[in-house]
Amino acid sequence: MVERPLREIVFEDIGIDCDGVLRATVIRDGDNRDEFWVRLPYTFSPRADLIAIVFALIAGRAFDGITIDLPVGDRLRAAIEAYTQADLTCQSGADVRRKPGDTAALNFSGGYDSLAALAVLDAPVLISLDFGGRFARERAAFVPFSGFVFETNLVDLKLNRYGHDFMAVGSVLLRDELSISRTHYGSILGASLPSVLKGPSRGPEARERLLNEVGIQLTNPVAGVTEIGTMKIVAKTRPALFTSTLATVANPREEKFTRKGQLLAAVSEELHLGLAIPEVVPSRQPAVWGANFTTDLSSLYVMSRLGVGPVSESYAGGIPKTVAREVGDLDFTFYGRFNPHAYSFVSDEILAEWMARMVNVGIVPYERDDWAAANHVCELIRSSGMG
Numbered sequence: 001m002v003e004r005p006l007r008e009i010v011f012e013d014i015g016i017d018c019d020g021v022l023r024a025t026v027i028r029d030g031d032n033r034d035e036f037w038v039r040l041p042y043t044f045s046p047r048a049d050l051i052a053i054v055f056a057l058i059a060g061r062a063f064d065g066i067t068i069d070l071p072v073g074d075r076l077r078a079a080i081e082a083y084t085q086a087d088l089t090c091q092s093g094a095d096v097r098r099k100p101g102d103t104a105a106l107n108f109s110g111g112y113d114s115l116a117a118l119a120v121l122d123a124p125v126l127i128s129l130d131f132g133g134r135f136a137r138e139r140a141a142f143v144p145f146s147g148f149v150f151e152t153n154l155v156d157l158k159l160n161r162y163g164h165d166f167m168a169v170g171s172v173l174l175r176d177e178l179s180i181s182r183t184h185y186g187s188i189l190g191a192s193l194p195s196v197l198k199g200p201s202r203g204p205e206a207r208e209r210l211l212n213e214v215g216i217q218l219t220n221p222v223a224g225v226t227e228i229g230t231m232k233i234v235a236k237t238r239p240a241l242f243t244s245t246l247a248t249v250a251n252p253r254e255e256k257f258t259r260k261g262q263l264l265a266a267v268s269e270e271l272h273l274g275l276a277i278p279e280v281v282p283s284r285q286p287a288v289w290g291a292n293f294t295t296d297l298s299s300l301y302v303m304s305r306l307g308v309g310p311v312s313e314s315y316a317g318g319i320p321k322t323v324a325r326e327v328g329d330l331d332f333t334f335y336g337r338f339n340p341h342a343y344s345f346v347s348d349e350i351l352a353e354w355m356a357r358m359v360n361v362g363i364v365p366y367e368r369d370d371w372a373a374a375n376h377v378c379e380l381i382r383s384s385g386m387g
Contacts (some may be wrong), residue, residue, distance in 0.1 A: 008065040011036075011055045016045060022173075024055070026157065036159065038152040038169070046173045049076050049096050050214060053172050056080045057210075058154065060163030065089065079213045083206040098215045101181030105171045110141025111249045112260070113186035113222060116230035119237040120221040120357050125178055127170035131155040134251065141248035148174060165207055168218070175214055183211070187220040188227050189339055190294030194378045196224070197371065200344035221354050224342030227294070228301050228335040229363055231267045236361040242268075246278055255283040255295075258314050263298055266305035286316040289323070289384065296381050301335050303327045320384040330377060334370035338363055 010027040017023060020043035026034045038054075040046075048070040055068050066086045071093025081088050106124040108114045118124070126147025130139060133156060143149065150170045154160055171183035189196065201223075208218045222230055235242045246264055250257035261280030268275045287295050303311045303319070304327055312319040338358055343351050355365070366374075 007063045008067070009059050009063045010067040010069075012067070012069040014051065014069055016040070020044075022046075022051065026159070034157045036153065036157055038150050038154070038173075040173065041148040041150060044177050047096060047176060048093065049073065050172050050175055052076065052080065052090070053210060053214065054169045056084055057165040057169055057172070057207075058159050058162065059084055059086070060165060061085050062162040076213050079206075079210045083210040096214070098176070099179075101175070101179040101215055103178050103180045103182075105174070105178065105180050105183045107167045107171055107183060107185050108142055108145065108147055109138055109167075109186070110145070110245070111138075111186070112234050112245055113188050113227065113230045114142075115238055115241065115245065116225065116233040117184055117186040117221045119233050119361070120354050121184060122353060124184065125174075125180070127174065127183075129154070129167065129170060131160075137248050137251065141245060168211070171216065172211070172214070175216055180216055182217045182219060184218070185220050186222060186230075188222050188230055188294075189224050189342060190227065190297060191292075192223075192342070193226075193293075193297065193339075193374065194382075196339050196341045197374055197378065200341045219346050219350070220342075222338075224338040224340065225358070225363060226301075226335050227263065227298055228267060229338065231263055232271065232336055233358070233361055233363060235267060235271055235273065242273070243275055243277060253281055253284045255285055255287050258283045259287070259295055259298060262302045262306065262311065262314065266302045269305045283314065286314055288316050289318075289320055290381075293381060297377065300327060300330065300377060300381075301332050304330065304332050323380060323384050326380055330380070331369065331373035334366060334374045336363065337366050337370060339374075340365050 007029055011024045013025040015023060020040045021037050022040060023037045026036045049072065052068050052070050052072050059066050061084055063086050066084055067089040071091040073093050073095030075095045077088055077090065104121060104124040105127050106117055106121060108126040108128050126145050128142040128147055128149050130149050130151045131154060135155060148170060154166060160166060167185065168183055171180055174180060211218050243264065246260055249260055258280050261278060265277045268277060289296060299311050308319060308324045308327060
């Protein structure tokens with residue numbers, strides 16, 4: 001077995017300038033000194049422990065050693081090391097005791113899943129990251145909602161490649177300012193479907209325990225809903241945004257644009273919306289069957305509504321013949337329902353509110369036959385040679 005080389009990331013020269021920009025020098029593996037920055041939506045001074053968590057979320061689990069040149073208390077240090085699975089070097093500090101918060105926040109991109117999460121939540125504070133560059137298209141989706149926007153060069157420095165948890169950095173930095181008690185992602189039911197079918201989701205993971213150290217609870221309102229379900233929620237709660245949102249989630253000729261465009265057409269067909277769907281051109285890097293479970297899961301639904309041909313053309317090498325033969329015999333009802341196992345650790349009070357809002361727009365819980373149908377779909381993807 002070949003051991004991977006030790007990797008280290010260092011965050012130093014950390015401070016907030018007079019223009020309200022949090023800056024730090026980032027060093028990866030002893031070189032590649034980069035100047036990271038994130039512009040706060042207004043001038044305030046986040047505590048050091050919150051900034052330390054931001055850097056931990058950015059680093060993810062890609063490094064063996066992490067240096068954060070800030071004072072960190074013993075409890076938070078242990079939580080950061082558990083989350084990153086890395087040795088943490090930092091200044092000695094004291095853990096901060098906080099009063100419980102009372103504000104719910106949503107890490108909001110303005111895409112379909114975010115819009116669905118917004119529909120399920122009770123008027124959360126919206127917090128968005130503006131990456132600029134090729135992601136500038138997203139501004140058109142979240143700016144009209146008048147939330148808190150953090151501009152950052154995180155993507156330019158490729159600091160987004162170590163995981164997805166960096167999407168919560170705005171919520172963490174605003175924890176004390178807004179008295180945030182809960183933050184939410186628009187995470188959906190995709191790759192997690194096979195495990196959720198086996199039983200209720202497990203207890204809080206290291207990420208949740210890390211955020212708990214500063215009094216933030218992490219929950220995901222659409223965790224039990226497929227991306228077909230989230231599109232249906234948007235169609236019923238934000239019909240004016242149903243088609244226009246496509247242009248903000250991906251650039252034309254990207255695989256994600258192709259997939260979301262096909263989903264848009266399929267959901268529109270099922271709901272008899274009669275909408276003009278933007279033209280979807282072939283992707284420069286087409287999907288490969290089996291490379292992404294969530295993509296294949298959604299493609300099965302699209303095939304059931306639009307036919308195998310258009311979907312097969314969007315895959316390099318096409319669709320496996322076994323899959324094409326079985327699509328017509330599959331039951332896709334569960335795609336438009338929510339799996340209750342995904343909400344096992346959400347409080348009864350909050351879950352009751354979420355379920356009521358989902359049911360109100362036609363997203364009901366799984367019924368008996370849905371469990372077998374979902375297992376059948378998962379097995380088909382798995383046995384088709386790749387998923």
